Amino acid sequence: MSVDEATLVRLKNVSKVYQTGTVALQNMNLTIREGEFISFVGPSGCGKSTAFRMIAGLAEPSQGRLEVLGLSPKDARKKGTGVSFVFQDATLLPWRSVWDNVILPLELRGVPKISQRDEAFRVLNLVGLVDHVKALPRQLSGGMRMRVSIARALISRPKLLLMDEPFGALDEITRQNLQDELLKIWQHEKMTILFVTHNVFEAVYLSTRIVVMTPRPGRISTVVDVPVPFPRDESFRSSPEFGTLVAKVSTSLKH
Numbered sequence: 001m002s003v004d005e006a007t008l009v010r011l012k013n014v015s016k017v018y019q020t021g022t023v024a025l026q027n028m029n030l031t032i033r034e035g036e037f038i039s040f041v042g043p044s045g046c047g048k049s050t051a052f053r054m055i056a057g058l059a060e061p062s063q064g065r066l067e068v069l070g071l072s073p074k075d076a077r078k079k080g081t082g083v084s085f086v087f088q089d090a091t092l093l094p095w096r097s098v099w100d101n102v103i104l105p106l107e108l109r110g111v112p113k114i115s116q117r118d119e120a121f122r123v124l125n126l127v128g129l130v131d132h133v134k135a136l137p138r139q140l141s142g143g144m145r146m147r148v149s150i151a152r153a154l155i156s157r158p159k160l161l162l163m164d165e166p167f168g169a170l171d172e173i174t175r176q177n178l179q180d181e182l183l184k185i186w187q188h189e190k191m192t193i194l195f196v197t198h199n200v201f202e203a204v205y206l207s208t209r210i211v212v213m214t215p216r217p218g219r220i221s222t223v224v225d226v227p228v229p230f231p232r233d234e235s236f237r238s239s240p241e242f243g244t245l246v247a248k249v250s251t252s253l254k255h
């Protein structure tokens with residue numbers, strides 16, 4: 001399978017059957033180009049997290065081919081800088097400060113302290129947390145904890161950022177603020193983001209394309225293009241185009 005320069009991830013007839021016999025994904029085909037922001041929407045249990053774990057090299061497809069950065073996902077992961085993960089739960093170490101949580105991936109890789117420092121300042125600036133470096137996770141709001149989690153994912157300068165319902169537990173205002181910040185970071189870092197959400201409004205606001213999945217066994221039902229330029233702002237949320245796209249994705253979900 002040849003991968004051209006702009007292709008970052010390619011799934012070709014990918015299926016996943018767990019040892020329990022559960023068919024989590026069936027015959028998934030998708031090509032993801034560098035710089036895209038793709039959201040995955042679908043009912044719980046349709047295999048979104050499974051697809052992410054396979055792309056991150058944490059699980060193997062049962063059938064089909066999957067390539068990340070032109071390599072098998074495991075080899076891409078071994079290279080260390082390709083892929084980062086952000087989960088709904090910020091998964092911070094409670095006894096470590098914001099700073100110490102953020103530098104953890106570099107510490108584990110044995111990166112020299114001086115580079116850890118430069119990179120930590122870079123990402124803490126991106127997420128607006130330079131004034132909170134000494135705080136412990138329990139002293140932060142949910143939104144701030146998520147910013148720390150995003151900074152920790154960005155410190156490895158990933159080409160691909162996998163986000164599994166990162167804003168699912170946040171209140172609406174915090175969520176919308178973080179959506180705007182995430183879009184700024186995405187544009188600044190020129191990376192590719194794959195994003196799981198149950199929120200159709202969020203998917204339309206953020207994405208260049210939306211992959212709508214069927215109930216289990218998960219397959220791609222439709223891919224909806226969102227041909228609206230960036231930067232996007234409140235005027236997009238209240239535009240007729242936004243409403244039309246939300247309706248289109250919602251209708252595909254119901255079918």
Ligand code: ADP
Pocket residue numbers: 018019020022023024042043044045046047048049050051216
């Ligand atoms: P989603 O993220 O869309 O909610 P998942 O990928 O988590 O879906 O799960 C897809 C299906 O696979 C579900 O039915 C789930 O119960 C099952 N599943 C997920 N992980 C495992 C596992 N490790 N072993 C067995 N079944 C699993």
